[in-house]
Amino acid sequence: MQWETVIGLEVHTQLTTQSKIFSGASIAFGAAPNTQACQVDLALPGVLPVLNKGAVERAIKFGLAIGARLNRTNVFARKNYFYPDLPKGYQISQFELPIVEGGSIDIQVGEGDKAETKTIRLTRAHLEEDAGKSLHEDFHGMTGIDLNRAGTPLLEIVSEPDMRSAKEAVAYAKALHTLVTWIGTCDGNMQEGSFRVDANVSVRPVGQKEFGTRREIKNLNSFRFLEQAINYEVRWQIEQIEDGHKIQQATVLFDPDTGETRMMRSKEDAHDYRYFPDPDLLPVKLDEAWIDQVRAGLPELPGAMRERFQRDYGLTAYDAASLTSQREMARFFMDTVALAGDGQAKTVANWLQGEVSASLNRAEKDVSAIPITPGQLAGLVKRIADGTLSNKLAKQVFEAMWNEGGEPDAIIEAKGLKQMSDSGEIERIIDEVMAANAKSVEEFRSGKEKAFNALVGQVMKASRGKANPAQVNDLLRAKLNGGA
Amino acid sequence: MNTIQSLSQLLAAGQASSVELCQDYxxxxxxxxxxxxxFITVDPERTLAEARAADARRAAGQAGMxxxxxxxHKDIFCAEGWLTTCGSKMLSNFVSPYDAHVIEQFKAAGMPCLGKTNMDEFAMGSSNETSFYGxxxxxxxTSRVPGGSSGGSAACVAGGLAPAATGTDTGGSIRQPAALTGITGLKPTYGVVSRYGMIAFASSLDQGGPMARTAEDxxxxxxxxxxxxxRDSTSLERAKExxxxxxxxxxxxxxxxxLKIGLPREFFAEGMSADTARAVEDAIAQLKGLxxxxxxxxxxxxxLSVAAYYVLAPAEASSNLSRFDGVRYGYRTPEYEDLTDMYEKTRAEGFGAEVKRRIMIxxxxxxHGYYDAYYIQAQRxxxxxxxxxxxAFKSCDVILGPTAPSTAFKLGEKADDPVxxxxxxxxxxxxNLxxxxxxxxxxxxxxxxxxxGMQLIGNYFSEAKMLGVAHQYQLxxxxxQHRPALSEEKGVRS
Structure with a gap:
C-alpha cells in the first residue's frame, strides 16, 4: 500500500522582550538558578500578573507578517495542571480567543531549478508564559527547580496539517525561523530553547480523505532532529498499521542517541486542563492606531524581497530564496549590489552563495560574523567585471581579504595578481610556447583538438596563471590557424 | 467610644501618643x-516600633490625619515580616517577604499594625469556624459566631481590641460579620482597592474594605x-476621591x-427573621424622617445569586489555590513516596474540609463536558x-435591605450544613457578582x-454617597454606639 504522511507543527518561539510576560524580571539566558525569579514568578500568595505590552506588540508584528487576522479582543486563560516547575499550578495562555488566527507562510519544495512554492496555512498563534525547569542531575534522589525561565514570553505558532513529508516540515520550520528572526520577534537560538518544535505526525493510505490518528513528537530543538524524528515516526506508524495494529493518540519524545521516538503519555493520561478566562487579567484590546504603528515598523519581508530579487535582478527563484533565508545575508547582498552596480547582481549572488557561504561554514560562523564588508566584495566583483581578475585570481584575492583583511585593489597590487590582458605580452608567450612545443602544434594541425588544451595549459603556466584565458584562447587559435 | 476619628484628635491634641494607644490596645x-x-498573630515589639515611628513623624511635623x-489587618493581607496564614495550616509557616498594596497604604499613612486577625480558611466561610486557628x-x-470570613476583624473592632480593621469581601465577608457584631463595614466597587498582596479566593469577586465603628471611620x-x-490589572485608573x-x-x-431609597421586593419577601424585618422597617421609617x-x-x-456564586467562586478558587502545592513555601507533608504522593498528602493535610469541598466543586x-453547563451558565x-x-438604579440612589437573614447563630449550629x-x-x-x-x-x-445590620447598596463608584446616607443615619x-458588656473601656484614654 502507498502511504501519505501528514504533518502539522506547533512551534514555541521565545519573544525578544527584556522582561517576562507578566512580571518585571529579566529573561536573559544563563543566570544562576532562581536569580531571575521575582515574587510574581515564584507565585507567592497574593501576587498578580501584569501583561507586558512588548509581548503583545511582537505578536501583532508576527500576525501582520503572515497576513493573519488579529483578534481585536483576545483573552488570557488559565491552563490548570500540577507540576513542580509550574509555580501557580496553572499556565497563563490563550485558548478560545488567541491574538492571531489564520495567515500563511510560503515554503520552497524541491531544490535548484525544480524548486516550487507551497503555501502552508497557519491555524493560530497565541501568547503564553513558559514554565520553569526541573533539574534532575546534581540532586541525589531529589529534583531541583529553577524558575528563571518561568514567565518567559512565548508565542506558540500552530500550523494546519499541510505538510506531507519531513522535508516539507523542515522547510516550513526553517521558513518560520527565518521570518521570526527577520522581523525580530524571536532570536531563533535553538540551543537555548528560543525556538522549539512539536510535530504532529500521522499517516494515511494515499487517496484517503480522513486523517490518520496522530502522535505528537515533543520538543525538537534542531532541524536535523525534526527531520530524523518525523522519518522514524512515519516508518514506525506504517509498520504498526501494516502489522495490523492501530495507532493510539499519544505524545512521544525523540531520543537523538537512538534516533527513535518513545511514548511519553497516551491519550488516556491526557490532562483535563480546565481552561477558563484568567480573572486577574482583562481581555486584551488592540486598537487600530497601535496595529498601524506596528505595521509601519515592519521591515520588507523575505517573501516580498525574494520576488523583488527575481524581478529586479533577474535572479533564479532558488538564488532569491537562498539569499533571503537570513535577513543579514539579504542585507549584505543588497549593500554589495548597491556598490557594485545592478548588473553585477548575479555575480554577487554567486559569490555569496559560493565562497562566502563556504568560508562561513568552514569557520562555523553565521552571516553576522562575515569578516569582509560589502564594499570589499563589491570591489572584488568590479575587478572581475573589468577583466583585471580571472575567477581563479579573484579567489586568491578573496582568500587574502577574508584571512588578512585589506581592500581588493591593494591586495592585487601587493601580490601582483593582476590579470595579463596585454595582447602583445600574451602573443610573446604564445610564440615561445609554440616554439618549444612543436609536436603539439603539429598534432593540432593534423586535427587533434586535444592538443589545443595542452598548449593553453602551457601558456597559462608560462604566464603564472595571470594571462586572460579568453584572450589566450583567441590568440592561440588565430596563430595556429594562421600558419607560422 | 473610640473611633478612628476621635483617636486622631487625641493624637493631634497631644493628649496621647501612638505608643500609648498601641500599648492600651x-x-x-x-x-x-x-x-x-x-487575632492569629500579635507582635507587640513590631507594633510598638511602628508606633514609635509614627510618634517621631508627628514630632517632626509630618503626620497625616x-x-x-x-x-x-485581616490575615489575608501579606505584610512583610508578619506571619501571613490566611487562616490555613497550609500557610501556617509563611512569613511574607512583601507588603500587600493595602498594607503599604496604611504604612504610608503611619498607622501601626496591631496584629493579624483570624478568618475563615482562605476566606471560605460565613462563621469563622473554618479557620485552622479555631x-x-x-x-x-461568646457562644455565638461573629460571622465570616472577616470574623476576627469584626470581633476585634466590636470587642474593643482594635479601633478598626481591614477586611475582604467576596460574597459578604465584610458586611455579614459587621452585621453580626454590630459594627460598620464597607465593600467598595470592584477595582477600587488593589488586590495586590491580598491572597486570592475568587479573583473576580474579592475586594478589600474597611471595618470600623462608624461610616465616618x-x-x-x-x-x-x-x-x-x-500591579493589579483589575485596579481602576481613576482620580483619587x-x-x-x-x-x-x-x-x-x-x-x-x-434621596431615593430603593427597596427590593425580593429582599423583603421571605427568609428574614421577624426581628431583622422589624429593625429594617424601623430604619426605613427613620430615614424617611430624615x-x-x-x-x-x-x-x-x-x-439565583447564591447558585451562580457557588459555581463561579469555587471555580476561581480551585485554580487560585493550586499554588499551594508544598513545593516552594508553606506546609509540606513530612513524609512522602514521590511527587504525586507529596502533592496529595500536602493538600489533604494542609487544607481544611470547607476549602477542599470548594476546590472539588x-x-x-x-x-471538560461540564464547563458550559455550569461555568458559562453561571456567567450568564x-x-x-x-x-x-x-x-433598579434608574429609579433610586441607593438600595436598602437586610445584611443577613438572621442575627449571630450558635457556634456549630450550621457547621455541618453547608447549604x-x-x-x-x-x-x-x-x-459581589x-x-x-x-x-x-x-x-x-x-x-x-x-x-x-442593614445593608446599603450603591451604584458603581457611589461609595461617598452611600457613606453620606449611613453617616446621617448614625447622627x-x-x-x-452600643457595646457588648465584655468590652468596657477601662484603661483606654478617651
Whole structure:
C-alpha cells in the first residue's frame, strides 16, 4: 500500500522582550538558578500578573507578517495542571480567543531549478508564559527547580496539517525561523530553547480523505532532529498499521542517541486542563492606531524581497530564496549590489552563495560574523567585471581579504595578481610556447583538438596563471590557424 | 467610644501618643483575645516600633490625619515580616517577604499594625469556624459566631481590641460579620482597592474594605486604602476621591431630602427573621424622617445569586489555590513516596474540609463536558444579576435591605450544613457578582440583645454617597454606639 504522511507543527518561539510576560524580571539566558525569579514568578500568595505590552506588540508584528487576522479582543486563560516547575499550578495562555488566527507562510519544495512554492496555512498563534525547569542531575534522589525561565514570553505558532513529508516540515520550520528572526520577534537560538518544535505526525493510505490518528513528537530543538524524528515516526506508524495494529493518540519524545521516538503519555493520561478566562487579567484590546504603528515598523519581508530579487535582478527563484533565508545575508547582498552596480547582481549572488557561504561554514560562523564588508566584495566583483581578475585570481584575492583583511585593489597590487590582458605580452608567450612545443602544434594541425588544451595549459603556466584565458584562447587559435 | 476619628484628635491634641494607644490596645488584646480568638498573630515589639515611628513623624511635623492610629489587618493581607496564614495550616509557616498594596497604604499613612486577625480558611466561610486557628467568638455572646470570613476583624473592632480593621469581601465577608457584631463595614466597587498582596479566593469577586465603628471611620479608612495600583490589572485608573466629601450635607431637619431609597421586593419577601424585618422597617421609617423617599425596585434574578456564586467562586478558587502545592513555601507533608504522593498528602493535610469541598466543586464545574453547563451558565446569570441592579438604579440612589437573614447563630449550629451556611450570604452575594459597593451598619437588636445590620447598596463608584446616607443615619441613631458588656473601656484614654 502507498502511504501519505501528514504533518502539522506547533512551534514555541521565545519573544525578544527584556522582561517576562507578566512580571518585571529579566529573561536573559544563563543566570544562576532562581536569580531571575521575582515574587510574581515564584507565585507567592497574593501576587498578580501584569501583561507586558512588548509581548503583545511582537505578536501583532508576527500576525501582520503572515497576513493573519488579529483578534481585536483576545483573552488570557488559565491552563490548570500540577507540576513542580509550574509555580501557580496553572499556565497563563490563550485558548478560545488567541491574538492571531489564520495567515500563511510560503515554503520552497524541491531544490535548484525544480524548486516550487507551497503555501502552508497557519491555524493560530497565541501568547503564553513558559514554565520553569526541573533539574534532575546534581540532586541525589531529589529534583531541583529553577524558575528563571518561568514567565518567559512565548508565542506558540500552530500550523494546519499541510505538510506531507519531513522535508516539507523542515522547510516550513526553517521558513518560520527565518521570518521570526527577520522581523525580530524571536532570536531563533535553538540551543537555548528560543525556538522549539512539536510535530504532529500521522499517516494515511494515499487517496484517503480522513486523517490518520496522530502522535505528537515533543520538543525538537534542531532541524536535523525534526527531520530524523518525523522519518522514524512515519516508518514506525506504517509498520504498526501494516502489522495490523492501530495507532493510539499519544505524545512521544525523540531520543537523538537512538534516533527513535518513545511514548511519553497516551491519550488516556491526557490532562483535563480546565481552561477558563484568567480573572486577574482583562481581555486584551488592540486598537487600530497601535496595529498601524506596528505595521509601519515592519521591515520588507523575505517573501516580498525574494520576488523583488527575481524581478529586479533577474535572479533564479532558488538564488532569491537562498539569499533571503537570513535577513543579514539579504542585507549584505543588497549593500554589495548597491556598490557594485545592478548588473553585477548575479555575480554577487554567486559569490555569496559560493565562497562566502563556504568560508562561513568552514569557520562555523553565521552571516553576522562575515569578516569582509560589502564594499570589499563589491570591489572584488568590479575587478572581475573589468577583466583585471580571472575567477581563479579573484579567489586568491578573496582568500587574502577574508584571512588578512585589506581592500581588493591593494591586495592585487601587493601580490601582483593582476590579470595579463596585454595582447602583445600574451602573443610573446604564445610564440615561445609554440616554439618549444612543436609536436603539439603539429598534432593540432593534423586535427587533434586535444592538443589545443595542452598548449593553453602551457601558456597559462608560462604566464603564472595571470594571462586572460579568453584572450589566450583567441590568440592561440588565430596563430595556429594562421600558419607560422 | 473610640473611633478612628476621635483617636486622631487625641493624637493631634497631644493628649496621647501612638505608643500609648498601641500599648492600651495590646493590653486589651492580651486580656480578651484568649476568649475571643480574634487575632492569629500579635507582635507587640513590631507594633510598638511602628508606633514609635509614627510618634517621631508627628514630632517632626509630618503626620497625616491618621498617623499613629492603630489598625488590625485581616490575615489575608501579606505584610512583610508578619506571619501571613490566611487562616490555613497550609500557610501556617509563611512569613511574607512583601507588603500587600493595602498594607503599604496604611504604612504610608503611619498607622501601626496591631496584629493579624483570624478568618475563615482562605476566606471560605460565613462563621469563622473554618479557620485552622479555631473559631472566633462573637463579643456579644461568646457562644455565638461573629460571622465570616472577616470574623476576627469584626470581633476585634466590636470587642474593643482594635479601633478598626481591614477586611475582604467576596460574597459578604465584610458586611455579614459587621452585621453580626454590630459594627460598620464597607465593600467598595470592584477595582477600587488593589488586590495586590491580598491572597486570592475568587479573583473576580474579592475586594478589600474597611471595618470600623462608624461610616465616618470607614470613609477615612477608604481614603487610605483606595487608589489605582498598576500591579493589579483589575485596579481602576481613576482620580483619587475624598470619600468623606458627603458626610456633611446641607444642615437642617431633613438632610436626606431628595434621596431615593430603593427597596427590593425580593429582599423583603421571605427568609428574614421577624426581628431583622422589624429593625429594617424601623430604619426605613427613620430615614424617611430624615427626608428620604422610598421606591420599590425589583431584583428578579437575585434569587439565583447564591447558585451562580457557588459555581463561579469555587471555580476561581480551585485554580487560585493550586499554588499551594508544598513545593516552594508553606506546609509540606513530612513524609512522602514521590511527587504525586507529596502533592496529595500536602493538600489533604494542609487544607481544611470547607476549602477542599470548594476546590472539588470548582474543579468539577471547570471540567471538560461540564464547563458550559455550569461555568458559562453561571456567567450568564451573573450578567443578568448585574443588569437587574442597573435597571433598579434608574429609579433610586441607593438600595436598602437586610445584611443577613438572621442575627449571630450558635457556634456549630450550621457547621455541618453547608447549604444553610451558604444562605447566610443570600443578601450580600449579588452585590459581589455585580461588582457594586455595599455596606452594613447597625440598625437595632433582636430579642436576645444581638445586633442587627442593614445593608446599603450603591451604584458603581457611589461609595461617598452611600457613606453620606449611613453617616446621617448614625447622627440620628445610636445603634452603632452600643457595646457588648465584655468590652468596657477601662484603661483606654478617651
Amino acid at each position: 495590646l493590653a486589651r488584646i492580651q486580656t480578651r483575645n484568649p476568649e475571643l480568638n480574634a 491618621l498617623t499613629g492610629v492603630p489598625i488590625a 473559631p472566633v467568638k462573637n463579643p456579644w455572646d 470607614c470613609a477615612l479608612l477608604l481614603n487610605v486604602m483606595a487608589g489605582f495600583d498598576p 475624598d470619600y468623606t466629601r458627603e458626610l456633611t450635607p446641607t444642615p437642617g431637619a431633613r438632610p436626606l431630602a431628595g 427626608g428620604a423617599e422610598t421606591v420599590e425596585v425589583g431584583l428578579p434574578n437575585s434569587r 470548582g474543579t468539577y464545574v471547570l471540567s 446569570l451573573r450578567r443578568l444579576i448585574a443588569d437587574d441592579f442597573t435597571e 444553610q451556611m451558604y444562605l447566610s450570604d443570600i443578601y450580600t452575594i449579588a452585590v 455585580a461588582g457594586l459597593p455595599g455596606m452594613s451598619l447597625p440598625c437595632g437588636f433582636d430579642g436576645q440583645g444581638l445586633p442587627i 440620628a441613631t445610636d445603634w452603632h
